[in-house]
Amino acid sequence: MAQKWDVIIVGGGLAGYVAANYLRQTNLSILLLEKGKHVGGRARTNKMNQQYFNLGPHALYKRGKARSILEELGIHLNGKSPKLGGILMENNFEYAAPFSPLGVLTTGLLRTKERMEWIAVLLKVMRIDPQTLANQTFQQWVKQIAHSEVIESLLYTLGRLATYCHAPDKMSAKVMVTNLKNAMGGVLYLDGGWQTIIDQLHNLAILSGIQVRSHAPVKQIYPYEQKQFKLVLSNEEEMIGKYVISATGPQELNEMIGENFNIGQNGVFSRITPIKGATLDVALSRLPNPKRLFAMGITDPFYYSVHSHYAHLSDDTNHTILHVFKYLHPDEHIDKTNIKSELEQFLDKVQPGWKQYVVTSRLLPTITVNQRLPQIGDELKLQRSRTVIPGLYIAGDWASPDLILADGAASSGKHAAHEIILNETRKESANFK
Numbered sequence: 001m002a003q004k005w006d007v008i009i010v011g012g013g014l015a016g017y018v019a020a021n022y023l024r025q026t027n028l029s030i031l032l033l034e035k036g037k038h039v040g041g042r043a044r045t046n047k048m049n050q051q052y053f054n055l056g057p058h059a060l061y062k063r064g065k066a067r068s069i070l071e072e073l074g075i076h077l078n079g080k081s082p083k084l085g086g087i088l089m090e091n092n093f094e095y096a097a098p099f100s101p102l103g104v105l106t107t108g109l110l111r112t113k114e115r116m117e118w119i120a121v122l123l124k125v126m127r128i129d130p131q132t133l134a135n136q137t138f139q140q141w142v143k144q145i146a147h148s149e150v151i152e153s154l155l156y157t158l159g160r161l162a163t164y165c166h167a168p169d170k171m172s173a174k175v176m177v178t179n180l181k182n183a184m185g186g187v188l189y190l191d192g193g194w195q196t197i198i199d200q201l202h203n204l205a206i207l208s209g210i211q212v213r214s215h216a217p218v219k220q221i222y223p224y225e226q227k228q229f230k231l232v233l234s235n236e237e238e239m240i241g242k243y244v245i246s247a248t249g250p251q252e253l254n255e256m257i258g259e260n261f262n263i264g265q266n267g268v269f270s271r272i273t274p275i276k277g278a279t280l281d282v283a284l285s286r287l288p289n290p291k292r293l294f295a296m297g298i299t300d301p302f303y304y305s306v307h308s309h310y311a312h313l314s315d316d317t318n319h320t321i322l323h324v325f326k327y328l329h330p331d332e333h334i335d336k337t338n339i340k341s342e343l344e345q346f347l348d349k350v351q352p353g354w355k356q357y358v359v360t361s362r363l364l365p366t367i368t369v370n371q372r373l374p375q376i377g378d379e380l381k382l383q384r385s386r387t388v389i390p391g392l393y394i395a396g397d398w399a400s401p402d403l404i405l406a407d408g409a410a411s412s413g414k415h416a417a418h419e420i421i422l423n424e425t426r427k428e429s430a431n432f433k
Contacts, residue, residue: 002238005031007420008231010218010256011247013041014066014406015395017201018413019245021073024208026421031239032210033231035217039202042368043406045193049283049360050315052193056279056367057305057323063185066406069414075200079190080310086294088157089302089349097296098154109150117151125180130402133173135376141173153298158183163404164369165275166301166327175374178402189311221246221256227391243423245416247395249274249371261389268381272398273330275370280324280343283359287320288351295350301327302346319359322351328366330373336365370405372398393419 007023009016012034020032038044046053060067062081070077084100088109095109096102104115124145133141138159146152156168162183165171190196205212217234224230224240231239246253254269287306295304307313308321324343328334340363347354372378379401382394393416400408400415 002230002240003031004240005029005242007031007243007245008033008229008239008241009245009247010221010231011041011396012036012039012212012214013247013396013409014043014197014201015397015399015409015413016041016245016247017198017205018069018073018410019247019395019417020205020210021201021208022414022417023420024205024210026424028420028424030205030210031241032205032212033216033218033233033239034212034214037214039212039214040195040198043194043198045195046362048362051283051319051321051360052195052313053281053283053321053362054193054307054323056277056281056364056369057303057307057325058194059187059189061182061185061187061407064182064407065403066410067188069410070197073201074204075197077188077190078192078196079188081186081188082294082305082307082310086296086305087292087350088296088298089300090298092349097294099158109154114148114150117147118154121145121151121155122184125177126184128177130174130178130181133177134379136173137169137376138171138173138176139168141177142168157296157298160301160327161296161303163275164277164325164327165373166329167275167373170273170330170373170375172374172376172378175378175402175404179404179407182407189307191312193311193313218256220258220260221392222260229391243391243393243420245393245395245413245420247413249368249396250398253394257389257392261392272371273373273375274368275373275404276328276330276334276366277369278326278328278334278339278343278366279364280340280347280361281364282322282324282347282354282361283314284320284322284354284357285318285359286357287322288353288357292350297346300346301329302342303327304347304350322347334366339363339365370397370408372404374404 006028007030009032023030042055086097087094088097096107098104098107142155162180218231219234220232222230229241229244250269250272293306293309303325306322313321324347395412395416397408399412
């Protein structure tokens with residue numbers, strides 16, 4: 001016979017574990033299913049030759065929703081904030097990055113008039129209500145407020161840094177500016193990597209009686225009697241759930257529900273575009289130029305940062321962990337061989353001679369950074385998807401109308417859990433009457 005649960009959570013990443021940990025405060029029976037061998041999703045940290053590699057560069061917004069939610073759940077976040085500064089690169093020239101007061105005053109990138117314009121633009125970003133930008137792309141908004149090409153380029157560069165997104169022509173200005181405001185409040189690099197978050201969430205869930213199963217991919221979700229759901233795993237095992245939280249990607253959810261529900265959205269989940277990037281994660285026994293901790297391309301969409309300067313990411317405290325990243329446009333053709341060369345060449349410019357100090361490295365030529373490229377009108381689609389199948393909830397970095405990355409994952413996981421708790425409270429109240 002199929003096992004019965006009050007809540008089945010599909011997906012053992014950040015969103016799924018946040019939802020589980022809010023629900024652990026109830027009397028509901030909860031099962032979390034993870035398709036992979038290890039839980040964590042894109043918050044996993046891989047240990048390679050005693051070095052701790054996140055899946056590319058990860059940073060937690062200090063003023064973001066994820067941090068406040070994790071702390072609310074009792075998660076300890078150990079690490080430090082990188083200093084503002086570093087260099088920007090353009091046509092083999094280097095400039096101090098104008099992302100700090102000192103950088104604005106000293107950079108050779110800006111003339112006096114442009115310095116004043118850049119300061120005014122940054123103040124406008126901090127003061128603006130992102131909701132007023134709902135009908136614009138980020139590119140349209142930038143062209144409205146920037147009066148010079150260099151200020152436009154700086155806004156696009158800062159936007160990439162805040163969101164990992166290299167598509168200002170497609171991305172919602174509202175979502176971009178929302179995340180820009182959060183990023184400008186600073187970030188944390190975490191000791192031991194992001195796996196420390198998942199491990200703490202997992203342990204709290206297990207201690208509260210939540211069942212967690214890995215190697216358990218869900219093949220199909222069907223409607224079942226008495227407004228329940230039947231889940232069929234890849235091994236044909238069946239589960240019955242009163243509620244289901246899908247903490248997977250939109251395409252995966254679309255495959256699981258298939259034609260089993262009349263969702264009336266013409267396959268909207270399958271048409272959601274992800275944000276992708278390429279990363280070269282490197283451990284060095286020595287950093288050739290220890291003062292160079294951060295760099296970005298202005299026109300070329302590259303990023304470099306030494307995360308181990310602020311967080312413990314190696315069993316050998318003398319080793320350096322750095323990330324080189326390329327932000328990919330959704331329409332860009334990915335040539336894996338070429339990307340490797342591009343990432344290494346950018347690192348050559350920032351840290352000449354780095355190859356002789358390599359302890360270990362890993363190339364991921366294409367990774368999903370966020371499962372939804374936020375575009376104008378997405379919030380309406382997401383709102384419909386929340387209500388069209390009663391009892392089925394979505395969570396993940398793509399499932400929040402205004403937030404992406406960890407903030408989107410954590411906030412949507414919390415929202416899904418609270419919706420279930422609220423629904424149960426209503427039922428208890430109705431029964432009492």
